[in-house]
Amino acid sequence: EDKVVQSPLSLVVHEGDTVTLNCSYEVTNFRSLLWYKQEKKAPTFLFMLTSSGIEKKSGRLSSILDKKELSSILNITATQTGDSAIYLCASYSGAGSYQLTFGKGTKLSVIP
Amino acid sequence: DVKVTQSSRYLVKRTGEKVFLECVQDMDHENMFWYRQDPGLGLRLIYFSYDVKMKEKGDIPEGYSVSREKKERFSLILESASTNQTSMYLCASREIYSPLHFGNGTRLTVT
Numbered sequence: 001e002d003k004v005v006q007s008p009l010s011l012v013v014h015e016g017d018t019v020t021l022n023c024s025y026e027v028t029n030f031r032s033l034l035w036y037k038q039e040k041k042a043p044t045f046l047f048m049l050t051s052s053g054i055e056k057k058s059g060r061l062s063s064i065l066d067k068k069e070l071s072s073i074l075n076i077t078a079t080q081t082g083d084s085a086i087y088l089c090a091s092y093s094g095a096g097s098y099q100l101t102f103g104k105g106t107k108l109s110v111i112p
Numbered sequence: 113d114v115k116v117t118q119s120s121r122y123l124v125k126r127t128g129e130k131v132f133l134e135c136v137q138d139m140d141h142e143n144m145f146w147y148r149q150d151p152g153l154g155l156r157l158i159y160f161s162y163d164v165k166m167k168e169k170g171d172i173p174e175g176y177s178v179s180r181e182k183k184e185r186f187s188l189i190l191e192s193a194s195t196n197q198t199s200m201y202l203c204a205s206r207e208i209y210s211p212l213h214f215g216n217g218t219r220l221t222v223t
Contacts, residue, residue, distance in 0.1 A: 032209065099160070102156075104154035
């Protein structure tokens with residue numbers, strides 16, 4: 001059974017801190033790993049990492065895929081209160097797979 | 113920008129009622145999905161559709177059915193709502209192997 005595990009489950013930091021969120025995956029025929037940010041409504045897409053694109057960066061957010069360790073990290077530098085959200089990690093797997101397996105998420109709270 | 117629209121943000125229904133949740137996407141995506149999201153359990157796939165009139169069960173299809181008569185519309189049906197179906201329901205669409213684009217969700221309460 002495919003599995004995606006995120007840690008920690010929740011995290012509280014102060015504004016300006018740097019945080020690292022972790023995601024490990026056990027999936028058949030791994031294809032890609034995705035990160036989403038969810039505030040009060042729908043998850044919004046952040047990054048997709050594949051074998052040909054193992055590092056992505058956008059502003060203060062960056063993500064790296066480690067295919068040997070079957071894991072990924074999401075880094076947020078100089079955190080702001082607007083970064084408070086649930087961060088979801090998910091993986092596509094299998095030939096012709098339509099399914100995305102999600103982790104349970106990391107709830108990040110950034111306090112002033 | 114991709115837009116995925118769910119017809120209701122909040123719904124309150126009674127046990128035993130038939131409930132329809134509607135989802136429409138405007139990007140001509142082949143694939144559409146219904147998830148439910150519960151605290152501590154994360155997102156779980158109920159059903160998905162890879163083309164018009166095609167559907168596949170996800171991880172938790174029991175108590176649900178779906179309909180996809182047109183490419184842009186994917187409906188989730190609760191034949192006889194029960195209290196354990198109280199949840200946040202998220203619709204999503206995508207091109208194959210591309211990121212999912214989610215709607216804003218429908219928070220369903222069954223009393």
